[in-house]
Amino acid sequence: MNDLVVRFEHIVKVFSEGTHREVRAVDDFSLSVARGQLVTLLGPSGCGKTTTLRILAGFESATSGSVYIEDRCVNDIPPQKRETSMVFQSYGLFPHMTVYENVAYGLKVKHVPKAQIKRQVAEVLSLVGLEGLERRSVGQLSGGQQQRVALCRAIVTKPKVLLFDEPLSNLDAKLRKGTREQIRRLQQELGITSIYVTHDQAEAMSISDAIAVMNVGRLQQLGTAEEIYSRPANRFVADFIGEANFLPARIIEVGDGRVTIRIFETEITVEQDSTNFSPNEEVEAVVRPEAVDVIEVDQGDVNAEILFSHYTGSVVLYALKLPDGSRMEVQVANPKERGLLPVGARVGLRLHRKSIHLLKKEL
Amino acid sequence: MRLSSYRRELQNEIKRLIHDPVLLSIVVVIFALLIIFIIFPLVKVVQFSLWPGGKFDPKYFLNFFRKTYYWRPLINSMIVGSLVSLFGTIVAFIFAYGITRTDIPGKGIFRLIAVMPIVSPPFLIALAAILLLGNHGVITDALRLNWDIYGLPGLVLTETMAYFPIAFMILEGVLAKIDPSIEEAALDMGASKLRTFLTVTLPLAIPGIASAMLLVFIRSLEDFGNPVVIQGNFQVLTVAAYHAVTGMYNMPLGATLAIFMLLPTLMIFIVQKYYVARRSYITVTGKPSGVGLKSTEPHVKYPVLALMIFLSGVILLMYGVVLFGSFTKIWGIDNTLTIQNYLYVFKVGGQYVLDTIQIALIATPIGGVLSILIAYLVVRKRFIGRGAMEFISMLNFAVPGVVVGIGYILAFNTPPLRLSGTALIIILVFIFRRMPVGIRDGIAQLQQIDPSIEEASSSLGAGFFRTFTRVTLPLVAPAFLSGLVYIFVRCMTAISAVVFVVSASWQLLTVALLYEVDQANLAAAAAYGYVIIAIVLTAIVFMRFVVERLFQKGFSPIARE
Ligand SMILES: Nc1ncnc2c1ncn2[C@@H]1O[C@H](COP(=O)(O)OP(=O)(O)O)[C@@H](O)[C@H]1O
Ligand SMILES: [Mg+2]
Numbered sequence: 001m002n003d004l005v006v007r008f009e010h011i012v013k014v015f016s017e018g019t020h021r022e023v024r025a026v027d028d029f030s031l032s033v034a035r036g037q038l039v040t041l042l043g044p045s046g047c048g049k050t051t052t053l054r055i056l057a058g059f060e061s062a063t064s065g066s067v068y069i070e071d072r073c074v075n076d077i078p079p080q081k082r083e084t085s086m087v088f089q090s091y092g093l094f095p096h097m098t099v100y101e102n103v104a105y106g107l108k109v110k111h112v113p114k115a116q117i118k119r120q121v122a123e124v125l126s127l128v129g130l131e132g133l134e135r136r137s138v139g140q141l142s143g144g145q146q147q148r149v150a151l152c153r154a155i156v157t158k159p160k161v162l163l164f165d166e167p168l169s170n171l172d173a174k175l176r177k178g179t180r181e182q183i184r185r186l187q188q189e190l191g192i193t194s195i196y197v198t199h200d201q202a203e204a205m206s207i208s209d210a211i212a213v214m215n216v217g218r219l220q221q222l223g224t225a226e227e228i229y230s231r232p233a234n235r236f237v238a239d240f241i242g243e244a245n246f247l248p249a250r251i252i253e254v255g256d257g258r259v260t261i262r263i264f265e266t267e268i269t270v271e272q273d274s275t276n277f278s279p280n281e282e283v284e285a286v287v288r289p290e291a292v293d294v295i296e297v298d299q300g301d302v303n304a305e306i307l308f309s310h311y312t313g314s315v316v317l318y319a320l321k322l323p324d325g326s327r328m329e330v331q332v333a334n335p336k337e338r339g340l341l342p343v344g345a346r347v348g349l350r351l352h353r354k355s356i357h358l359l360k361k362e363l
Numbered sequence: 364m365r366l367s368s369y370r371r372e373l374q375n376e377i378k379r380l381i382h383d384p385v386l387l388s389i390v391v392v393i394f395a396l397l398i399i400f401i402i403f404p405l406v407k408v409v410q411f412s413l414w415p416g417g418k419f420d421p422k423y424f425l426n427f428f429r430k431t432y433y434w435r436p437l438i439n440s441m442i443v444g445s446l447v448s449l450f451g452t453i454v455a456f457i458f459a460y461g462i463t464r465t466d467i468p469g470k471g472i473f474r475l476i477a478v479m480p481i482v483s484p485p486f487l488i489a490l491a492a493i494l495l496l497g498n499h500g501v502i503t504d505a506l507r508l509n510w511d512i513y514g515l516p517g518l519v520l521t522e523t524m525a526y527f528p529i530a531f532m533i534l535e536g537v538l539a540k541i542d543p544s545i546e547e548a549a550l551d552m553g554a555s556k557l558r559t560f561l562t563v564t565l566p567l568a569i570p571g572i573a574s575a576m577l578l579v580f581i582r583s584l585e586d587f588g589n590p591v592v593i594q595g596n597f598q599v600l601t602v603a604a605y606h607a608v609t610g611m612y613n614m615p616l617g618a619t620l621a622i623f624m625l626l627p628t629l630m631i632f633i634v635q636k637y638y639v640a641r642r643s644y645i646t647v648t649g650k651p652s653g654v655g656l657k658s659t660e661p662h663v664k665y666p667v668l669a670l671m672i673f674l675s676g677v678i679l680l681m682y683g684v685v686l687f688g689s690f691t692k693i694w695g696i697d698n699t700l701t702i703q704n705y706l707y708v709f710k711v712g713g714q715y716v717l718d719t720i721q722i723a724l725i726a727t728p729i730g731g732v733l734s735i736l737i738a739y740l741v742v743r744k745r746f747i748g749r750g751a752m753e754f755i756s757m758l759n760f761a762v763p764g765v766v767v768g769i770g771y772i773l774a775f776n777t778p779p780l781r782l783s784g785t786a787l788i789i790i791l792v793f794i795f796r797r798m799p800v801g802i803r804d805g806i807a808q809l810q811q812i813d814p815s816i817e818e819a820s821s822s823l824g825a826g827f828f829r830t831f832t833r834v835t836l837p838l839v840a841p842a843f844l845s846g847l848v849y850i851f852v853r854c855m856t857a858i859s860a861v862v863f864v865v866s867a868s869w870q871l872l873t874v875a876l877l878y879e880v881d882q883a884n885l886a887a888a889a890a891y892g893y894v895i896i897a898i899v900l901t902a903i904v905f906m907r908f909v910v911e912r913l914f915q916k917g918f919s920p921i922a923r924e
Contacts, residue, residue: 014369014371014372016369016372022369057822058821058822059818059822061372061375061376061378061379063371063372063375064371075378076378076379076382077382078379078383078821078826079383079818079821079822080821080822080823080824080825080826082822083822083825084822085607085822085825086815086818086819086822088815088818089815090813090815091815092813092815092816092818092819093819094816094819094820094834095815095816095838096837105820105823105825106823106824109823109824109829110824142635150819151818153823154823157823157824163822289434293657306827
């Protein structure tokens with residue numbers, strides 16, 4: 001059974017002002033979302049996330065390519081007939097209506113009987129702890145409450161797809177974590193297929209079944225949080241998700257599901273799909289700052305000198321100079337155990353074998 | 364590659380429009396209306412001028428350069444326009460400067476007086492000038508003067524008083540936006556007050572001043588009410604065209620004069636919109652604020668105050684003398700007080716009062732809804748021809764009323780759209796004349812509303828119509844109602860375009876007023892004037908009450924033009 005609820009196929013969106021100026025906001029973007037999944041579009045600001053979402057909702061039309069909702073091509077279907085619901089960055093609540101009227105709006109449009117509207121609205125409001133606020137005007141609510149009203153309004157109509165455009169960006173940091181858990185819990189309980197847009201990688205990683213990393217309008221990688229962090233598809237993804245050192249390495253030998261490289265003066269065997277690599281090839285090794293041990297000089301894979309240390313309590317971050325003059329960042333957890341190393345100290349570094357990830361060299 | 368993605372977008376737009384039948388039909392209907400009631404009359408004007416009798420014959424057009432009768436009125440209009448533009452802007456600047464840049468007392472009252480002429484029939488001022496300075500004028504008699512107010516002096520005086528408020532509203536906005544700290548910086552560097560004014564304040568206000576001058580010039584050029592009362596032998600273009608059409612039934616002549624009225628106004632309008640208005644955003648920076656106004660030096664403050672008191676006195680005197688005149692038996696001959704003029708207005712003109720109110724009450728909501736609908740389409744929807752829709756619907760901003768009036772009688776005198784003599788043609792004139800201001804204000808309103816509110820509605824399943832009526836309209840309601848008052852006021856006070864389309868069966872108060880002036884029945888004319896003012900004020904007060912009760916929001920019926 002093909003249970004894909006949403007399918008983007010080769011979507012291109014060009015904004016043109018007349019014939020002379022254009023912006024390629026989305027570029028050959030393809031993605032499928034299975035029923036009940038929450039997929040996040042993650043990428044830096046201006047990379048085309050919102051535009052992609054709006055193409056699905058029907059507020060923009062793609063320049064080329066197709067969008068399917070439950071196997072129906074919706075390219076020419078106006079937004080009101082797509083059965084998608086959007087939670088907007090600015091919430092987009094109807095300011096002249098009460099909480100009740102806001103949430104009931106979509107049901108009224110569908111001519112649901114009054115008694116049923118009443119029941120459904122009460123039900124959904126109690127899911128997010130807003131019972132009793134029905135008669136309030138939305139202007140009297142706090143930001144967090146407004147956000148939840150927007151969420152209720154979007155889910156009460158049982159849309160085929162629920163869309164979120166940076167729904168937490170107007171909340172303060174404390175509220176964000178709680179609200180994001182609430183969104184995830186509701187989404188899973190109700191089994192609503194969702195697409196979630198954010199530029200915050202922590203938010204994306206904690207909430208999603210899968211993450212689609214975007215840059216300059218293109219899909220860079222689709223995967224679980226674990227996959228995009230530990231097996232980034234390219235330099236952009238490795239850099240955008242968390243911190244990364246890119247170390248030059250050369251391939252010595254290619255085996256089945258393993259690759260042996262020479263990095264610094266050491267030979268290391270890395271577990272990784274080897275089909276794309278060939279012996280003698282120059283590659284880049286992605287080494288996360290936390291995947292390195294700082295040990296005695298001459299004991300590790302390479303020696304380095306501490307240039308700078310940044311102590312935050314739980315971890316200490318060292319910037320180090322490698323023998324070839326390049327720079328590397330290493331993070332040491334629980335620094336109390338080993339003591340803080342002074343700037344200028346010479347140390348040895350040992351890379352965690354399993355955490356090394358190889359990338360083809362990008363031109 | 365570039366062209367192809369552009370063309371693709373275009374194709375997509377067409378497809379989307381076809382798949383949204385409600386939007387499509389609304390767009391088609393609006394375009395049909397715009398073409399029939401804005402473009403078509405203008406085409407007719409050109410046609411009658413260049414193709415009189417069906418064949419191309421530029422005789423009338425070329426006569427313009429040959430015959431004094433043709434070009435003299437244009438020259439006269441230009442002279443009046445230039446002087447009015449100059450004096451009107453100076454008066455306006457004094458008021459605007461006094462109100463925004465000094466600490467004189469009574470700013471609210473001065474402001475009220477300065478905008479009074481906007482809500483009254485413009486030619487009431489001309490009537491006042493005659494009552495004061497005419498043959499039997501109060502001042503003429505008191506000083507035993509022997510002069511003639513008719514002609515250039517009367518025109519310049521009345522139009523200056525009638526149109527400086529437009530300049531005032533622009534300059535007030537511009538001066539209020541000049542950050543006082545910029546002036547203070549100049550003062551800190553040792554510049555004198557005068558030097559600061561000349562080297563800082565004035566240059567910053569220049570684009571605003573230019574805008575104001577150009578708009579007042581256009582207003583003067585297209586003014587019909589004042590000249591028809593007071594021009595004497597100094598024939599201006601609007602009145603010449605009026606006489607050609609209604610007096611001589613010479614349509615090609617009227618149409619040709621209309622074209623020569625249209626060309627300069629269009630040109631100035633374009634210069635104002637695309638050159639001056641653009642520059643003004645660059646030069647005036649800083650936030651509006653009232654600080655730095657605390658101490659105005661006496662030698663600046665008192666002359667400004669004195670001028671403002673004098674000018675306000677003149678305006679109040681003008682309104683006062685019309686009020687007084689409306690209660691006299693026979694102006695200048697028998698000044699005993701009586702209410703017979705008002706009885707006369709309600710006996711002879713009772714039907715006019717009813718007709719006018721009825722027509723205004725029909726035109727106002729239609730014009731209002733149409734304006735906001737077009738504004739909504741232009742701001743929120745993307746469809747083919749959106750730019751054209753905006754342009755055409757705003758075109759009447761630049762088209763003088765007389766040209767519209769002539770266009771309407773030329774266009775709607777014959778089948779298939781034979782409308783002359785009906786109330787409908789008057790209603791149509793009102794609607795399409797007032798739409799540009801409504802649209803512009805509607806656009807400004809809508810741009811302040813977060814588009815995701817409307818998008819939320821449509822993503823929840825609401826179609827175009829429901830979203831517009833349940834979400835958009837309620838959100839713009841306060842401004843919308845204020846806009847309705849503006850249209851209503853304009854309907855009650857308009858003359859230039861409608862004077863061509865009124866008929867025996869449908870007469871308007873303004874036209875009746877003009878008739879009484881023509882008959883030298885000044886007291887009755889004055890009474891008509893105050894009946895109009897009373898209706899207008901009632902409407903404003905009523906709407907203010909409604910808006911403040913309903914929305915607890917501010918109310919400003921006087922739109923900037
Ligand atoms: N309506 C529009 N007209 C022109 N350019 C647009 C429009 N909407 C978005 N863009 C451009 O498209 C690109 C992607 O925008 P967006 O999808 O909003 O990015 P994101 O949501 O990832 O921050 C940006 O360069 C933006 O400037
Ligand atoms: Mg965005």
